Amino acid sequence: MRVPKKLRYCELMAEVAILMGGWSAEREVSLRSGAACANALENSSHTVYAIDVGRDTGEKLRQNKPEVALNMLHGPLGEDGCIQGLLEILQIPYSHSGVLASALAMNKPRARDIFQRAGIPVAVGKVVSRFFAAENHPMRPPYVIKPIANGSSVGVFIVDEKDEPKTELGASDWKYGDEVLVEMYIPGKELTCAVMGENALGVIEITSDLEFYNYDAKYSPGGSKHLLPAPIPEYMYEQVRNLACAAHRALGCRGISRSDFRYDPHTGTLVCLEVNTQPGMTEVSLVPELAAYAGYTFPQLVEWMIADASLNR
Numbered sequence: 001m002r003v004p005k006k007l008r009y010c011e012l013m014a015e016v017a018i019l020m021g022g023w024s025a026e027r028e029v030s031l032r033s034g035a036a037c038a039n040a041l042e043n044s045s046h047t048v049y050a051i052d053v054g055r056d057t058g059e060k061l062r063q064n065k066p067e068v069a070l071n072m073l074h075g076p077l078g079e080d081g082c083i084q085g086l087l088e089i090l091q092i093p094y095s096h097s098g099v100l101a102s103a104l105a106m107n108k109p110r111a112r113d114i115f116q117r118a119g120i121p122v123a124v125g126k127v128v129s130r131f132f133a134a135e136n137h138p139m140r141p142p143y144v145i146k147p148i149a150n151g152s153s154v155g156v157f158i159v160d161e162k163d164e165p166k167t168e169l170g171a172s173d174w175k176y177g178d179e180v181l182v183e184m185y186i187p188g189k190e191l192t193c194a195v196m197g198e199n200a201l202g203v204i205e206i207t208s209d210l211e212f213y214n215y216d217a218k219y220s221p222g223g224s225k226h227l228l229p230a231p232i233p234e235y236m237y238e239q240v241r242n243l244a245c246a247a248h249r250a251l252g253c254r255g256i257s258r259s260d261f262r263y264d265p266h267t268g269t270l271v272c273l274e275v276n277t278q279p280g281m282t283e284v285s286l287v288p289e290l291a292a293y294a295g296y297t298f299p300q301l302v303e304w305m306i307a308d309a310s311l312n313r
Contacts, residue, residue, distance in 0.1 A: 013045040016306055017066035017092075019083060021052035024075030025154045025175070033281040034072040036288075040299040046306070053078065061090055068309045069094040070302070072281060075150060079278040080106040088311060095305040097277040098313030101252040105275045106149045108181045111251065115272055118250035120243055123262070123271045125183035133180055134170030142185035145169070147176035158185060186271055188264035191230055193244035194279065194290045195257050197308070200241035201290040205230035226286065228293055232263065239270065247275050254313040255305060258287055 020034025021027055034050055041048045051060050053073060061069070069092050077083055081103035087094045097105065104110050112122050128138045133145060137159070145166060147155040155176040157166045169180065190206040208224040230237060244259040251257075258279040263270045279287045281302075291301045 013047070014067045014306060015047045015065070016041065016049075016068045016070055017061065017064060018048065018050045018070045018072055019053050019057070019078065020050055020072045021054075022073045022075070022077050023054070024073075024077060025150065026074035029280055029282060030072055030074045030078065032283075033074065033285070036281050036283060036298070037070060037072055037302050040302045044299070044303070053083070057083075058086055058090065061086075061092060066092060068092070068306050070305060070309070071095050071278060074278050074280065075154075076106070079276075080149060084313070091311060093309040093311050094313070095309045096255040096313075097251075097253045097257065101254065101313070102277050105251050105253065105257075105277045108146060108148055108274060111274060112181075114250050115247060118246055120247055120250065121269075121271045123183040123186055123273075125181055127179050128182055130169040130174060130178055130180045133165060133182065134167050135165055137165055138182045139184065144183050144185050146181045146183070148179055148181055150176055186262035186264055186269055188262060188266070188269070189230070189232065191232070191240055191261040191263050192286055193240050193259055193261070194287045195244050195248040195253070195259070196291065196294075196304070197255075198245070200244050202228055202293045203230040203232070203237050203240045204228045204286055204290065205232065206286075224284075226289060228289060232265070236263065236270065243270070243272055247272055251275055251277075253277055254310075255308050256287060258290075 018034045018037055020030050022030055038048055038050055051057060069087050071078060071083060071094050073079060073083055079102055081099040084099045084102050088099065104114060109127050115122050132138065141159050141161045141163060143159050145157040159166060191203055192206060193203045194201045205227040206224050240261055247259045248257050256279065258276045260273040261270060262273060281288060288298050288301060
């Protein structure tokens with residue numbers, strides 16, 4: 001579970017730009033992730049400054065000329081290959097996945113196709129118009145409706161047998177695209193596993209008193225409980241770790257990613273929900289907890305991401 005020693009720390013001083021904020025629905029979480037990383041580097045030898053990403057980010061980067069960009073953006077722009085493309089153009093080494101892997105992971109139907117080709121199990125699902133799903137059940141309930149490209153469970157609905165179609169999908173102020181992904185709901189446990197470099201870390205089971213592991217459960221203190229190591233059979237624990245690595249490789253991810261799964265212990269069904277190429281780094285986030293379980297302090301985790309930064313990812 002250890003990462004290679006040569007990648008563990010950035011031993012040289014570097015000018016590090018922490019990219020955070022942006023304008024996606026996950027802006028506030030990104031600001032918290034960025035602030036946490038800045039605080040972790042307070043006593044380091046690096047020169048660190050934060051950039052609240054906007055339309056002028058390219059100009060800010062040209063002016064400051066950082067040696068490394070620590071990407072703490074979440075959601076569209078920061079997690080879909082766009083900021084990665086800008087950093088490639090400006091020749092600024094950056095953390096996490098590159099242009100193609102980021103774009104593929106962010107697009108849930110594309111990622112599903114790749115997972116299936118790689119033998120990674122996914123739930124039965126299909127893409128439909130949000131307007132159709134607002135008036136009809138696109139599959140037999142229970143099922144889950146997700147935006148094609150978003151994170152942090154923003155815009156996600158679980159439709160139970162007793163529920164009517166979610167009319168909210170037809171609203172004029174819907175912000176998440178005219179197509180949605182509909183997947184069969186898998187009862188049971190919510191599991192997650194991070195990959196650091198080429199190595200899977202531990203597996204967490206996430207529990208919550210809320211309807212599901214939604215935005216509030218993810219980012220509100222006490223919104224969820226993390227059971228580490230996940231209380232599942234040892235063979236299933238290792239299967240989740242192996243599948244997290246397989247998903248990371250299939251998409252071509254780099255640096256740190258986190259894969260989410262559903263596991264039904266009654267049927268033995270295990271499916272991969274998605275890969276997060278820019279997982280949260282807040283005080284309640286999963287990756288710092290998994291890294292700590294593997295023996296890394298949060299400052300060491302941040303230093304590892306800086307040391308791992310590169311171009312052509």
